[in-house]
Amino acid sequence: MSGIYDTIVVGAGIEGSSTAYYLAKQGQKTLLFEQFPLPHNRGSSHGQSRITRKAYGSQEHYAVMMNEAFQLWEQLEREKTQECYP
Numbered sequence: 890m891s892g893i894y895d896t897i898v899v900g901a902g903i904e905g906s907s908t909a910y911y912l913a914k915q916g917q918k919t920l921l922f923e924q925f926p927l928p929h930n931r932g933s934s935h936g937q938s939r940i941t942r943k944a945y946g947s948q949e950h951y952a953v954m955m956n957e958a959f960q961l962w963e964q965l966e967r968e969k970t971q972e973c974y975p
């Protein structure tokens with residue numbers, strides 16, 4: 890591991906992994922640090938299911954973000970499907 894990076898992200902949970910993924914996709918030389926071998930069960934992102942919702946009372950920006958999040962999730966699914974089953 891050597892070189893100069895545009896960005897170093899610490900922690901490969903869902904937040905750090907997503908951040909590093911999109912930085913790398915934008916051409917940023919990105920380094921993602923994780924303290925445990927992946928996958929591991931010692932972070933909040935462990936597990937295979939999550940509840941999501943688009944309804945937020947006073948925080949409209951969350952509802953707007955959820956629409957984008959669902960589009961990005963579907964895009965990631967398509968990319969990974971093509972990568973695994975070309």
Ligand SMILES: Cc1cc2nc3c(=O)[nH]c(=O)nc-3n(C[C@H](O)[C@H](O)[C@H](O)COP(=O)(O)OP(=O)(O)OC[C@H]3O[C@@H](n4cnc5c(N)ncnc54)[C@H](O)[C@@H]3O)c2cc1C
Pocket residue numbers: 899900901902903904905922923924925931932933934935938939940941
């Ligand atoms: C049991 C449970 C159920 C949940 N259910 C839901 C749900 O249904 N819906 C929902 O929206 N949210 C849910 N959440 C919340 C959601 O899972 C978390 O908000 C989200 O996973 C947090 O992701 P994160 O990347 O911020 O943190 P984490 O997943 O904890 O990732 C942090 C990572 O950083 C690493 N790290 C920390 N310090 C260092 C260091 N110094 N050097 C290197 N690596 C380091 C850790 O090892 C870890 O891998 C749930 C959480 C839990 C625990």
